[in-house]
Amino acid sequence: MSPRILTVPLSRRGLLGGGAALLAGCAHKPSPMRLAPGLPGSPVAPVTGPSVGYQGPVPVRAHERLWDVEKAMAGPTGLQSAPLVIVGGGLSGLALAWRLRDLKPVLIEHESRVGGHSQGQDWDGLAFSVGAAYFAQAPAGSLLSREFYRPLGLHRAWRVAGPEDTVMQGGKAVASFWEGTTDPAAAPDFTRVADHFRQVSEEAYPDMPPGEWQVLNSEQLAALDRQSFREALVAATGPLHPHVEALLQYYCYSSLGGTLDEISAAAGYNFYCAEMEGNCTLPGGNSRVAERLLAELLASGVDVRTERTVVRVRLGDNAVAVTVAGGEQPLVINADRVVMACPKFACARVVYDLPVEQAEAMRRIKYRAYLVANVLIDAPGPSETMGMYLLDPPSDGFTDFVVAEWAAGGHPSRSVLTLYRALPTDGGRASVFDDASFEVQRAAFMAQVQPLMSSLGIGGAPIYDLRIQRWGHALPLAARGLVADGTLALARRPVDGRVFFCNQDDWALPALETCLVRALEVEAEVRERIAAR
Numbered sequence: 001m002s003p004r005i006l007t008v009p010l011s012r013r014g015l016l017g018g019g020a021a022l023l024a025g026c027a028h029k030p031s032p033m034r035l036a037p038g039l040p041g042s043p044v045a046p047v048t049g050p051s052v053g054y055q056g057p058v059p060v061r062a063h064e065r066l067w068d069v070e071k072a073m074a075g076p077t078g079l080q081s082a083p084l085v086i087v088g089g090g091l092s093g094l095a096l097a098w099r100l101r102d103l104k105p106v107l108i109e110h111e112s113r114v115g116g117h118s119q120g121q122d123w124d125g126l127a128f129s130v131g132a133a134y135f136a137q138a139p140a141g142s143l144l145s146r147e148f149y150r151p152l153g154l155h156r157a158w159r160v161a162g163p164e165d166t167v168m169q170g171g172k173a174v175a176s177f178w179e180g181t182t183d184p185a186a187a188p189d190f191t192r193v194a195d196h197f198r199q200v201s202e203e204a205y206p207d208m209p210p211g212e213w214q215v216l217n218s219e220q221l222a223a224l225d226r227q228s229f230r231e232a233l234v235a236a237t238g239p240l241h242p243h244v245e246a247l248l249q250y251y252c253y254s255s256l257g258g259t260l261d262e263i264s265a266a267a268g269y270n271f272y273c274a275e276m277e278g279n280c281t282l283p284g285g286n287s288r289v290a291e292r293l294l295a296e297l298l299a300s301g302v303d304v305r306t307e308r309t310v311v312r313v314r315l316g317d318n319a320v321a322v323t324v325a326g327g328e329q330p331l332v333i334n335a336d337r338v339v340m341a342c343p344k345f346a347c348a349r350v351v352y353d354l355p356v357e358q359a360e361a362m363r364r365i366k367y368r369a370y371l372v373a374n375v376l377i378d379a380p381g382p383s384e385t386m387g388m389y390l391l392d393p394p395s396d397g398f399t400d401f402v403v404a405e406w407a408a409g410g411h412p413s414r415s416v417l418t419l420y421r422a423l424p425t426d427g428g429r430a431s432v433f434d435d436a437s438f439e440v441q442r443a444a445f446m447a448q449v450q451p452l453m454s455s456l457g458i459g460g461a462p463i464y465d466l467r468i469q470r471w472g473h474a475l476p477l478a479a480r481g482l483v484a485d486g487t488l489a490l491a492r493r494p495v496d497g498r499v500f501f502c503n504q505d506d507w508a509l510p511a512l513e514t515c516l517v518r519a520l521e522v523e524a525e526v527r528e529r530i531a532a533r
């Protein structure tokens with residue numbers, strides 16, 4: 001649920017070495033940041049009644065358009081031109097469009113709402129996430145704070161949580177996990193690993209995308225990336241205590257979509273070291289970031305078009321022809337430049353002039369599916385808990401949860417628990433593709449929800465709805481070796497100085513920070529090409 005990275009180790013060092021002062025100003029009760037309702041294409045959908053079936057993207061619609069382009073383009077076709085087209089209105093596309101708003105880009109989004117995996121819903125004023133929930137702390141002065149969070153005013157609305165160290169075991173919340181409270185006799189087995197994470201943070205943090213403060217050189221980063229997270233941990237700290245192994249395994253499932261043995265050590269450290277620092281949460285999770293960006297784009301006159309799918313991108317002599325299905329009529333936009341801010345599996349299908357080896361690199365990136373359930377409860381929730389991991393979930397169960405209203409400082413009469421269940425195997429997507437799987441999944445969530453509510457002291461409170469969001473291609477898998485063997489660098493390489501790539505899968509790291517850092521990098525690439533013309 002909570003992939004987070006610190007992309008600028010300066011921030012990390014600031015936090016570890018006396019950064020508390022920097023953060024003190026952030027630990028306030030947030031002021032509500034509510035936008036005018038009805039923002040067209042808003043990533044936050046209102047709850048209008050109990051749900052029926054899965055929420056989220058309808059897989060068939062995308063497949064129909066992308067797999068049968070001729071059918072999607074039947075009928076008369078409109079023609080337009082634009083200096084820049086951005087394909088995909090997830091956080092990467094939105095952030096990039098905002099950075100390049102002076103170029104008046106056209107942003108095309110397949111779904112009816114922008115936000116991609118950072119969307120939310122609003123239950124009469126209680127906003128909750130249906131995907132990404134929070135991000136790493138960013139002290140004032142750090143790159144992302146300067147370039148995004150403060151200009152967007154996000155720092156006025158977020159609530160900062162300290163390092164979350166409480167887990168649930170046997171239905172009980174157990175604090176200070178890394179001190180060994182679940183097995184005091186073996187406490188050194190816990191503290192040794194925690195110390196190791198701290199040391200990596202301070203001395204060898206694998207900053208990805210590499211920033212100006214990268215401490216590892218490219219060979220060191222590649223060496224780390226060739227190992228699995230488990231291999232690197234065991235080599236550094238010895239055999240993992242079963243509780244440590246369980247926590248890190250479920251963390252890898254939930255945040256990175258794979259197992260400790262699949263995930264690259266570079267990706268594992270990148271995420272988990274930041275995890276030990278704490279984070280920022282907004283009401284509605286990261287959908288609030290998307291909402292702020294959308295509001296800014298609309299105010300700047302950027303052309304945001306939802307419910308349209310880019311089905312073909314072709315390099316011509318004078319322009320890049322972007323073929324768009326959906327809307328009143330199919331359309332071809334002749335663009336000077338195009339940024340593909342959608343996942344690489346879509347790029348490999350849509351961008352016709354990709355070098356063969358680049359298309360192959362894109363196809364080597366795997367994506368794992370995900371279910372997120374939101375339990376809407378007609379009673380106040382646990383006021384002190386932001387969320388936690390479960391050490392002993394059932395095999396078909398959720399591994400962690402967050403309390404949605406925590407970010408807004410609580411709610412007087414309602415609560416929403418957001419439950420995270422990644423499907424960390426290649427077959428996971430097929431198991432939920434069919435709509436008929438909904439009832440089975442709902443029953444599995446419900447079986448775990450009642451005991452969880454009792455553990456949180458709200459057992460028996462009335463449940464208004466349990467809404468399940470289905471994500472088919474949720475998390476790009478940070479499999480070992482993708483950085484070291486150049487797969488990701490090749491997949492994100494611009495084509496002909498006219499087609500660029502900007503997405504979380506550029507580094508196979510599913511986090512807000514990847515999107516924002518890539519937006520800065522691609523902004524620079526695009527401006528450089530324009531200046532060179």
Ligand SMILES: Cc1cc2nc3c(=O)[nH]c(=O)nc-3n(C[C@H](O)[C@H](O)[C@H](O)COP(=O)(O)OP(=O)(O)OC[C@H]3O[C@@H](n4cnc5c(N)ncnc54)[C@H](O)[C@@H]3O)c2cc1C
Binds near residue numbers: 091118372
């Ligand atoms: C369950 C879950 C929990 C998560 N939790 C967190 C978290 O707590 N913190 C965090 O930082 N990150 C989290 N993440 C990762 C999250 O995905 C990223 O932070 C971020 O939202 C990715 O944005 P993106 O724009 O790169 O990609 P996406 O969100 O995938 O956006 C791509 C967009 O492109 C659109 N698109 C695709 N093809 C086309 C086409 N042909 N034409 C037009 N549009 C197209 C899609 O509809 C989509 O809107 C989570 C992810 C999931 C699934």
